[in-house]
Amino acid sequence: MRQRFVTAVGKFSVFLGKACGPFYIAAIALSVWEVFTRYALDAPTVWTTEVVMALCATAWMISAAAVTQQHRHITVTVMEIVVGHKTWTRMRRVAMAVSLLAVVGLLWANWQPFLRATAHLERSGSAFNPPLPTYLKVMIVFALITYALQILANLLDRKRQTHDHGTGHMDLTVDMKD
Amino acid sequence: MGIEIITLLIIASLFFLMAVGVPLGASTLLVSLTAALLKFGAPGLILVSSNVVHVFEKYTLVAVPFFVFMANILERGGVARELFTSMAILGGRMRGGVAVQTVFVSVILAAMSGIVGGEIVLLGLIALPQMFRLGYDRKLSIGTIAASGSLATLIPPSVVLIVYGSEAGVSVKDLFSAGFLPGFLLAGLYIAYILIRTRLNPALAPAYDAPEAQLPFTQRLRYMTGLILPFILIGGVLGSIYTGVATVTEAAALGATGAVVLAVLRRELTWAGLRDGLWSTTITTGSIVWLVVGAVSLVGIYNLLGGTAFLKGMLTGMDVAPIVVILIMMGIIMLLGTFMDWIAIVFITVPVFAPVVVELGYDPVWFGILFAMNIQIYMLSPPFGPACFYLKSVAPKDVTLQEIFLAVLPFIGLQLIGLTLVLIFPQIALWLPSLSH
Amino acid sequence: QQNLQVQTSTQSGGFSFGYMNDNWTQKLPEMTNGELTVEFLPIGSVMPRNETPDGVAAGVLSGDLTSIAYFSGRNPAFAILGDLIAGYDTPQQVQQFCREGGGAEALQELWNATLPGLIHVVGCGAVSKEALVSTVPIRSIEDLQGLKIRSPEGLAATVFRKAGASPSNIPFAEVFTSLEKGVVDAADASAYVNNDQNGFHQIAPYPLYPGIHSMAVHQFTINKRLWDGLSPEAQAGLEKWYYAAYADLLAALDAEDKSLVERDKADPEIEVIDWAQEDRDAFRAVAVEAWEETAAKSPEASAALDAHLAFMTKIGLLN
Numbered sequence: 041m042r043q044r045f046v047t048a049v050g051k052f053s054v055f056l057g058k059a060c061g062p063f064y065i066a067a068i069a070l071s072v073w074e075v076f077t078r079y080a081l082d083a084p085t086v087w088t089t090e091v092v093m094a095l096c097a098t099a100w101m102i103s104a105a106a107v108t109q110q111h112r113h114i115t116v117t118v119m120e121i122v123v124g125h126k127t128w129t130r131m132r133r134v135a136m137a138v139s140l141l142a143v144v145g146l147l148w149a150n151w152q153p154f155l156r157a158t159a160h161l162e163r164s165g166s167a168f169n170p171p172l173p174t175y176l177k178v179m180i181v182f183a184l185i186t187y188a189l190q191i192l193a194n195l196l197d198r199k200r201q202t203h204d205h206g207t208g209h210m211d212l213t214v215d216m217k218d
Numbered sequence: 219m220g221i222e223i224i225t226l227l228i229i230a231s232l233f234f235l236m237a238v239g240v241p242l243g244a245s246t247l248l249v250s251l252t253a254a255l256l257k258f259g260a261p262g263l264i265l266v267s268s269n270v271v272h273v274f275e276k277y278t279l280v281a282v283p284f285f286v287f288m289a290n291i292l293e294r295g296g297v298a299r300e301l302f303t304s305m306a307i308l309g310g311r312m313r314g315g316v317a318v319q320t321v322f323v324s325v326i327l328a329a330m331s332g333i334v335g336g337e338i339v340l341l342g343l344i345a346l347p348q349m350f351r352l353g354y355d356r357k358l359s360i361g362t363i364a365a366s367g368s369l370a371t372l373i374p375p376s377v378v379l380i381v382y383g384s385e386a387g388v389s390v391k392d393l394f395s396a397g398f399l400p401g402f403l404l405a406g407l408y409i410a411y412i413l414i415r416t417r418l419n420p421a422l423a424p425a426y427d428a429p430e431a432q433l434p435f436t437q438r439l440r441y442m443t444g445l446i447l448p449f450i451l452i453g454g455v456l457g458s459i460y461t462g463v464a465t466v467t468e469a470a471a472l473g474a475t476g477a478v479v480l481a482v483l484r485r486e487l488t489w490a491g492l493r494d495g496l497w498s499t500t501i502t503t504g505s506i507v508w509l510v511v512g513a514v515s516l517v518g519i520y521n522l523l524g525g526t527a528f529l530k531g532m533l534t535g536m537d538v539a540p541i542v543v544i545l546i547m548m549g550i551i552m553l554l555g556t557f558m559d560w561i562a563i564v565f566i567t568v569p570v571f572a573p574v575v576v577e578l579g580y581d582p583v584w585f586g587i588l589f590a591m592n593i594q595i596y597m598l599s600p601p602f603g604p605a606c607f608y609l610k611s612v613a614p615k616d617v618t619l620q621e622i623f624l625a626v627l628p629f630i631g632l633q634l635i636g637l638t639l640v641l642i643f644p645q646i647a648l649w650l651p652s653l654s655h
Numbered sequence: 656q657q658n659l660q661v662q663t664s665t666q667s668g669g670f671s672f673g674y675m676n677d678n679w680t681q682k683l684p685e686m687t688n689g690e691l692t693v694e695f696l697p698i699g700s701v702m703p704r705n706e707t708p709d710g711v712a713a714g715v716l717s718g719d720l721t722s723i724a725y726f727s728g729r730n731p732a733f734a735i736l737g738d739l740i741a742g743y744d745t746p747q748q749v750q751q752f753c754r755e756g757g758g759a760e761a762l763q764e765l766w767n768a769t770l771p772g773l774i775h776v777v778g779c780g781a782v783s784k785e786a787l788v789s790t791v792p793i794r795s796i797e798d799l800q801g802l803k804i805r806s807p808e809g810l811a812a813t814v815f816r817k818a819g820a821s822p823s824n825i826p827f828a829e830v831f832t833s834l835e836k837g838v839v840d841a842a843d844a845s846a847y848v849n850n851d852q853n854g855f856h857q858i859a860p861y862p863l864y865p866g867i868h869s870m871a872v873h874q875f876t877i878n879k880r881l882w883d884g885l886s887p888e889a890q891a892g893l894e895k896w897y898y899a900a901y902a903d904l905l906a907a908l909d910a911e912d913k914s915l916v917e918r919d920k921a922d923p924e925i926e927v928i929d930w931a932q933e934d935r936d937a938f939r940a941v942a943v944e945a946w947e948e949t950a951a952k953s954p955e956a957s958a959a960l961d962a963h964l965a966f967m968t969k970i971g972l973l974n
């Protein structure tokens with residue numbers, strides 16, 4: 041039962057992470073399009089900046105769970121050398137519990153703004169005027185829930201904890217091959 | 219409670235959480251949530267939530283995934299391998315030639331790429347095995363790759379300079395112009411160091427035995443073709459920024475598109491490669507953004523508690539020469555660099571330091587370059603030295619992290635010399651931007 | 656003694672921030688019998704610039720002294736009270752509108768509708784008029800036809816479009832190169848002194864001064880409970896202090912602008928263009944359409960425009 045929860049959450053997190061790719065591709069394509077239409081056609085748009093922003097923001101938010109599933113949040117791991125592997129494994133569990141507390145705390149902090157933003161649509165106020173603030177305040181709540189679930193899954197994961205070691209400093213690298 | 223005590227408490231709890239192994243982003247978040255709750259109760263949480271959501275509206279950060287994606291595609295596309303081969307003809311039969319060639323390749327890659335990581339991985343895969351095979355000194359080989367591979371965030375385009383510019387309110391274009399010469403200066407120091415050491419002790423670098431190097435000049439010229447495509451890409455990215463055709467973010471998108479086109483033309487990009495590249499971009503960018511989220515949330519509450527005013531007052535109130543204040547700020551950045559990611563350092567220090575720099579009568583563009591050079595040192599220095607970690611991830615198994623950290627020490631010395639030169643002669647940084655005004 | 660922590664809309668290195676700190680922070684205790692002190696915080700330093708009212712409502716910030724137009728996304732009424740494009744001729748008129756013409760009351764109504772019972776409006780007003788920078792001479796409304804202009808903001812962009820120009824949303828940091836390379840012909844940038852500092856006039860030598868379009872209106876609000884807890888003397892003193900400070904800041908900024916304009920008028924490379932009153936009136940007539948479109952978007956916006964129109968008619972700007 042426990043391991044089934046871990047697997048299911050992990051799969052969903054990876055799915056969300058994979059979904060980010062198309063968002064980035066679209067953001068890149070739109071930015072290039074804007075250069076073309078502004079420079080070659082002399083017809084700048086008022087909407088690309090904010091659409092690109094929304095695309096990237098979505099990817100950033102929903103990638104939290106995948107980053108967590110891959111254990112790739114930037115972490116200082118030098119203490120492993122000092123305290124030894126066994127103690128470090130126990131400390132990692134504490135660290136996950138603390139991370140969960142931080143993420144749930146942030147979810148709590150965003151709850152009132154989320155309710156307000158859904159009760160009354162907030163727009164950006166620009167010439168294009170999309171409801172970006174409301175969108176972001178809704179998406180962050182979704183992202184934080186998936187983030188918290190994945191930390192919980194990592195915490196409950198028996199498999200990973202027994203044979204996941206030796207990564208050591210590798211957790212620090214931000215662009216390593218998986 | 220005075221702001222001094224609060225500052226110490228914040229630093230102590232951050233240190234503790236990080237040491238336990240809590241990710242940097244979650245550590246800073248927890249500290250800011252706690253501070254907000256202690257000071258204002260539940261209503262104070264708005265300080266954290268509003269600043270966190272605002273991170274996702276920072277248009278400057280859009281350049282980050284674009285550059286990361288570009289680096290990922292270049293890494294898979296084989297452009298770098300060809301570049302490295304092309305540059306072999308420069309070396310000829312010179313002693314230390316492959317190491318010098320590595321620095322040249324790094325500088326060209328740095329002019330394409332805005333982030334550190336991809337380059338070191340590439341050079342670690344291509345140049346390091348070759349140098350080992352040719353019998354180069356291990357430490358010299360490792361140090362050369364880690365140090366010159368880090369130049370990507372000093373030589374434009376640079377994500378470090380983009381983020382500094384947006385936080386300090388300084389023109390990114392000026393920062394880019396200012397980054398060129400200091401970047402070349404460091405590269406020059408690395409080359410001089412390689413040449414001097416290999417002349418003094420020929421055992422460090424056997425003469426180059428690549429067959430291409432023995433070809434007649436006209437045939438060697440053929441190998442230069444590998445340089446054409448990278449230079450088109452560099453011209454496209456930097457050219458579009460300097461002609462005003464594109465904004466910095468749009469230029470990053472142009473670069474990413476160019477890298478894809480290049481890889482497709484060379485028939486080296488598969489669907490699987492593209493998917494991998496996107497996945498890697500997602501994870502890397504995600505880990506960076508969620509770190510920024512934490513750092514930014516802490517800055518807001520700290521400002522309200524009077525922290526920034528306190529630090530500013532301390533820095534400007536000191537009875538010392540202004541340059542000493544600059545040195546102290548450099549020291550703080552260096553200290554933070556031993557345990558914190560660069561982007562968190564930018565978001566925490568720049569809002570305090572930039573106004574102080576202006577108040578002291580210095581150019582914030584110059585300070586931005588000093589900042590970026592400091593980040594060069596941060597990339598190499600233990601215990602948190604990202605460049606060393608990147609290299610470790612692709613180096614042959616028998617290369618240990620300890621060996622890498624020892625190997626980069628002389629190069630940190632060279633970076634300190636470069637930093638000192640720019641500190642004493644600001645014109646090294648400011649001359650190029652002054653031409654455009 | 657109560658210390659007011661107020662987030663502003665200016666950078667810590669900016670002229671206004673320094674001027675207020677050097678000349679007006681120490682006057683507040685004098686004017687409120689030592690009951691109040693004030694601490695100005697730079698833009699975005701505690702909260703994002705468009706979220707300060709929520710901070711003030713929560714009591715986390717004591718108040719804000721900031722551009723009303725930042726809140727345009729919450730209700731179009733904030734766009735109308737925040738910057739009535741091409742509406743007034745001088746910032747003095749706007750201060751008069753706020754203080755005596757029902758402006759502050761209209762803003763209070765708007766906040767009562769947005770965050771009921773949480774925000775008290777102490778006052779509002781503009782301190783300077785934005786000057787337009789241009790690479791081509793713009794002498795009248797006809798010259799706006801087909802002009803490529805940087806104008807990121809909602810109402811301003813609408814007005815320029817109605818006047819026949821083609822507005823685009825380019826970040827402020829890109830204005831210089833965009834003008835230099837002809838990506839845009841003109842830019843809605845900032846006050847004359849700031850445009851001068853950014854070197855815009857070197858590449859766009861036809862500045863419009865006094866400007867024709869934009870005048871950002873600032874609000875000074877504080878937390879309602881905090882306000883209710885003050886003595887009537889402190890309340891009156893705070894209000895008096897704010898309007899005195901803003902009138903003085905206006906004069907200081909005006910002097911800065913004027914001395915630069917005098918210098919540039921003597922410069923053969925730069926032509927400072929000043930629109931005739933009938934051209935300004937013609938531009939205002941075009942703008943009225945855009946005001947009315949925006950006002951139609953919400954009842955609060957409509958009420959806000961009515962407040963403006965009543966005052967403008969009274970002082971003879973409209974008939």
Ligand code: NA
Nearest residue numbers: 328370373375
């Ligand atoms: Na670079």
Ligand code: NA
Nearest residue numbers: 555596599602
């Ligand atoms: Na370091």
